[in-house]
Amino acid sequence: MALRHLLVGSVVLAAAFAGGPSTAQRRSVTDLLDRYGAGRFDAVVEELSGDDLDFGDLLKQLRQEGPGWIAAGGAARRARRELTAATVALEAARAGEWQEWKVIQRQENFFELRPLNVLYWKAPPLLIEWGCELFRRDSTPRPIERWWQLAALAVAQRSEDPQFLVGDTRIGRGWGAGKIGNTNDEIKHLEHVTLLRGQIGATQG
Numbered sequence: 001m002a003l004r005h006l007l008v009g010s011v012v013l014a015a016a017f018a019g020g021p022s023t024a025q026r027r028s029v030t031d032l033l034d035r036y037g038a039g040r041f042d043a044v045v046e047e048l049s050g051d052d053l054d055f056g057d058l059l060k061q062l063r064q065e066g067p068g069w070i071a072a073g074g075a076a077r078r079a080r081r082e083l084t085a086a087t088v089a090l091e092a093a094r095a096g097e098w099q100e101w102k103v104i105q106r107q108e109n110f111f112e113l114r115p116l117n118v119l120y121w122k123a124p125p126l127l128i129e130w131g132c133e134l135f136r137r138d139s140t141p142r143p144i145e146r147w148w149q150l151a152a153l154a155v156a157q158r159s160e161d162p163q164f165l166v167g168d169t170r171i172g173r174g175w176g177a178g179k180i181g182n183t184n185d186e187i188k189h190l191e192h193v194t195l196l197r198g199q200i201g202a203t204q205g
Contacts, residue, residue: 119180164187
């Protein structure tokens, strides 16, 4: 765990930043982003690691308020703020992946029909994807993205989830093996990393 935490933290250090009813608590994502961007990494990570954090609400806030927070820094600070936001999302995914990741819902048989299973993602993998999408908006990858992706893979590999990394490995094995019907909802994060590697090679060639 210490190594993976170091990998996540190294992204920000490399960027040379300056200094019943649910019991889950709502955190202000803009406050978390402000503090992380100011170099208060340990305090933010500790808060994200609390048992009362609502990861779904954090993801919702990032989607709604993250773009505005990034834009508020102006063009000169956009890249730095994107990295901050993506890394906070990654820190949250690392903290939450042991609690929740995905659900494979088995469909009830209907006479002789056997509907395929349905995949539903929880917040942690979607937090990784949200951060990854920030980088993918640029046609040319930044060097720092390589370090972020390495940290993201270190987090994602803990899940040992092929549907997140490469896609369904049960294709052709049928309903009983857990094959899903909504394969379009698979994330296949390794495809993004492979694309990044090719783009970096093209720019350096």
